Amino acid sequence: MRTVILLLSLATILSGCATQQQTVYQQLGGSDKVAEIVDNFVTEIEYDPIILGYFEGSDIDRFKKKLTEQICVLTGGPCQYSGDTMEQVHQGMNITEGHFNRTVDLLIKAMDKAEVSHPMQNQVLKVLAPTRKDMLYQ
Numbered sequence: 001m002r003t004v005i006l007l008l009s010l011a012t013i014l015s016g017c018a019t020q021q022q023t024v025y026q027q028l029g030g031s032d033k034v035a036e037i038v039d040n041f042v043t044e045i046e047y048d049p050i051i052l053g054y055f056e057g058s059d060i061d062r063f064k065k066k067l068t069e070q071i072c073v074l075t076g077g078p079c080q081y082s083g084d085t086m087e088q089v090h091q092g093m094n095i096t097e098g099h100f101n102r103t104v105d106l107l108i109k110a111m112d113k114a115e116v117s118h119p120m121q122n123q124v125l126k127v128l129a130p131t132r133k134d135m136l137y138q
């Protein structure tokens, strides 16, 4: 009985360690989940006349590809970001705080629809947050 309890405790500790070592990307569910979030995000943008206005004339396939890479890299996934810097991309758009927050709300809806748990959503938002300063009022 003692051995069983010891083994069970050890298994719990080991599985705890394994969870800690997992990247946010792995915890999210990897490339399939990131692709689902990005797909949903683009759909949300398409339904939002204000944010959609910014994307007039944009190459949406490129946007999806680059954003997928970026989320993958920032969440610790095995990808490389091949797009332009956030400053370069959002230059001249003069994005306001209100429109930035509105876009983040669309991303949250996209994650809700992809059934990403709220703690995981917070992890994703946390890694994206530092990019905010490079986008506002450029």
Ligand code: HEM
Pocket (backbone or CB within 6 Å): 051, 054, 055, 056, 057, 058, 059, 062, 063, 066, 067, 070, 082, 083, 084, 085, 089, 090, 093, 095, 099, 100, 101, 103, 104, 128, 131, 135
């Ligand atoms: C969490 C916030 C955001 C992230 C992580 C993000 C990320 C990106 C990425 C990775 C690209 C593609 C880069 C490339 O093509 O090389 C992009 C493009 C773009 N973003 Fe953002 N973005 C964010 C917020 C916003 C906001 C708030 C707006 C406008 C309200 C916006 C408007 C655009 C537009 C219009 C493009 C396409 C530019 C073009 O066609 O050249 N983004 N963004």
